[in-house]
Amino acid sequence: MTSRAGARKRDTYRHGNLRNALVQAGLELVRSGGPDAVVLREVTRRVGVVPNAAYRHFADRNALLRAIRQASLAQLAAAMETELAALPPADDPVESARARIRALATSYLRFARAEPGLFRAAFSTTDMADTENESADGPGGLTAFQLLGAALDDLVESGALPPDRRPGAEYFVWSAVHGLAVLLIDGPLRGLLPIQAHEAGQRLMESIERGI
Amino acid sequence: MTSRAGARKRDTYRHGNLRNALVQAGLELVRSGGPDAVVLREVTRRVGVVPNAAYRHFADRNALLRAIRQASLAQLAAAMETELAALPPADDPVESARARIRALATSYLRFARAEPGLFRAAFSTTDMADTENESADGPGGLTAFQLLGAALDDLVESGALPPDRRPGAEYFVWSAVHGLAVLLIDGPLRGLLPIQAHEAGQRLMESIERGI
DNA sequence: GCACCTTGTGTACGATGTCCACATTGCCGC
DNA sequence: GCGGCAATGTGGACATCGTACACAAGGTGC
Numbered sequence: 001m002t003s004r005a006g007a008r009k010r011d012t013y014r015h016g017n018l019r020n021a022l023v024q025a026g027l028e029l030v031r032s033g034g035p036d037a038v039v040l041r042e043v044t045r046r047v048g049v050v051p052n053a054a055y056r057h058f059a060d061r062n063a064l065l066r067a068i069r070q071a072s073l074a075q076l077a078a079a080m081e082t083e084l085a086a087l088p089p090a091d092d093p094v095e096s097a098r099a100r101i102r103a104l105a106t107s108y109l110r111f112a113r114a115e116p117g118l119f120r121a122a123f124s125t126t127d128m129a130d131t132e133n134e135s136a137d138g139p140g141g142l143t144a145f146q147l148l149g150a151a152l153d154d155l156v157e158s159g160a161l162p163p164d165r166r167p168g169a170e171y172f173v174w175s176a177v178h179g180l181a182v183l184l185i186d187g188p189l190r191g192l193l194p195i196q197a198h199e200a201g202q203r204l205m206e207s208i209e210r211g212i
Numbered sequence: 213m214t215s216r217a218g219a220r221k222r223d224t225y226r227h228g229n230l231r232n233a234l235v236q237a238g239l240e241l242v243r244s245g246g247p248d249a250v251v252l253r254e255v256t257r258r259v260g261v262v263p264n265a266a267y268r269h270f271a272d273r274n275a276l277l278r279a280i281r282q283a284s285l286a287q288l289a290a291a292m293e294t295e296l297a298a299l300p301p302a303d304d305p306v307e308s309a310r311a312r313i314r315a316l317a318t319s320y321l322r323f324a325r326a327e328p329g330l331f332r333a334a335f336s337t338t339d340m341a342d343t344e345n346e347s348a349d350g351p352g353g354l355t356a357f358q359l360l361g362a363a364l365d366d367l368v369e370s371g372a373l374p375p376d377r378r379p380g381a382e383y384f385v386w387s388a389v390h391g392l393a394v395l396l397i398d399g400p401l402r403g404l405l406p407i408q409a410h411e412a413g414q415r416l417m418e419s420i421e422r423g424i
Numbered sequence: 425g426c427a428c429c430t431t432g433t434g435t436a437c438g439a440t441g442t443c444c445a446c447a448t449t450g451c452c453g454c
Numbered sequence: 455g456c457g458g459c460a461a462t463g464t465g466g467a468c469a470t471c472g473t474a475c476a477c478a479a480g481g482t483g484c
Contacts, residue, residue, distance in 0.1 A: 012480095013431080013432065013433095013478090013479055013480060013481095014430090014431060014432075014479085014480075014481080015431080015432075018431080018432085034337075039470090039471070039472095040471080040472065040473090041470080041471065041472080049432070049433090050432065050433050050434080051471090051472080051473085052432075052433070052434085052473080052474090053431075053432050053433075055473075055474090056430075056431050056432070057431090060472075060473075061471095061472065061473090123394070123398070123399050123400075124398075125246075125398035125402075145400065167415075168411070168412060168415040171392065171395075171401070171412045171415060171416065172388070172415060172416050172419040174391065174395065175387075175388050175389075175391035175392035175395060175416055176384065176387050176388040176391055177387075177391065178391040178394065178395060178399070179386065179387035179388055179389065179390040179391025179392070179393075179394065180383065180387035180391070181391075182335070182390065182391065182394055183383075183386065183387060183390060186335070186336075186337035187335050187390070188335075188357065189383070190337075199380070200380060200383045203379075203380040203383060203384060204383065204384050204387055206423075207384040207423035207424060208423060209423075210422060210423040211418075211419035211420060211421075211422040211423020211424070212419060212423070224449095225447090225448055225449060225450095225462080225463065225464095226448085226449070226450075226461090226462060226463075227462085227463080230462080230463085251439090251440070251441095252440075252441065252442090253439080253440060253441080254440095261463070261464090262463065262464050262465075263440090263441080263442085264442080264443090264444095264463075264464070264465085265462075265463050265464075267442075267443090268461075268462050268463070269462090272441075272442075273440095273441065273442090
């Protein structure tokens with residue numbers, strides 16, 4: 001055998017695309033094991049490079065983790081965009097705006113449950129200084145947070161939400177959905193059966209709509 | 213000097229109360245640095261004992277971390293109980309029940325912001341198998357979750373909440389509060405000024421009351 | 425064609441979690 | 455009282471980890 005699975009021995013001295021390869025390998029690790037699974041030596045091992053090579057592209061393990069986190073956030077945003085795009089066109093602007101918010105919440109929760117590792121990584125605090133918007137957007141160029149904000153704006157525009165209740169609304173919606181996601185994937189609500197989790201999600205979205 | 217601060221050299225061969233001392237030292241570490249700061253060797257160092265001594269009381273680092281987590285949860289529950297106890301007596305049972313829920317939410321958020329390390333530890337996933345109720349209760353014998361459940365029951369009893377909306381209500385309330393707490397202490401909402409954070413909390417509690 | 429800057433390598437160090445064998449001692453039945 | 459045993463603490467060792475420092479390889483610009 002040449003080396004570890006997926007790490008074919010390179011014939012060129014230079015790798016050519018190391019930085020990106022490291023992030024990809026890191027994503028694999030994070031996917032099955034969360035942020036703690038991102039072991040620098042293992043990442044470089046998978047890419048077929050010596051540990052120190054990573055230091056030519058990242059200041060330290062934390063910097064690599066930050067890049068992986070951005071990529072995870074981008075995947076979340078992408079999943080949300082996809083869900084939005086799949087929404088059937090609606091005539092009623094009110095119902096349309098509501099449907100979009102539901103879709104965003106649904107895809108957020110689904111992503112968290114389908115990819116808990118990525119989700120954990122996306123919101124893990126690697127260290128205090130974070131850029132928060134470096135490249136966390138999806139293909140459409142909007143972050144998850146911005147997608148939510150836009151949907152809420154539409155809700156106001158459609159007349160379903162009084163403008164004076166608009167400020168701070170994303171904090172409430174986001175908190176509720178994020179909270180359930182966290183409690184489900186590694187809080188005390190982990191262990192809930194998929195059906196129960198789904199019901200909790202439905203119940204949550206009802207209350208969000210009422211409380212917004 | 214004898215040894216590290218707080219770790220006076222013991223004259224007896226036996227420590228006498230090692231298990232507890234380890235948890236206490238662990239709590240100190242977790243308090244300023246979160247779960248990752250719980251380094252087994254450092255914990256034993258502080259207690260003035262050799263690293264391996266910990267293995268007489270905990271299977272491994274994870275087991276120690278679990279104990280610390282339980283203690284953190286207990287502190288959270290205690291903070292919530294204290295807040296409840298400080299509530300002025302009210303005649304109106306509806307308003308009384310509402311006030312209790314607000315008090316619980318407030319103390320939850322305050323605890324998260326005042327003790328982010330403990331809070332993170334309380335909800336960190338050390339590993340998959342968790343007991344969830346081993347000794348996570350406060351002095352009153354109720355966990356944070358149970359305190360919330362009781363307040364919601366009272367809300368139903370007072371007539372302010374229709375019984376058919378009771379099931380699953382704690383999931384909603386807990387999710388919303390927990391979500392904001394997490395976003396504030398190590399999510400993208402960290403960095404909010406204290407005033408802003410407080411406002412977000414107020415706004416959240418309004419929406420919770422409306423959406424419940 | 426050659427010096428240089430970038431990128432990958434080799435070696436090394438201190439720290440960590442945990443294993444195994446050994447030391448110390450409180451407590452039990454006698 | 456006392457002798458042995460189970461409980462508790464110690465010492466040393468090992469693999470692994472993040473990372474620092476010096477060196478090698480090789481594209482690139484003059």
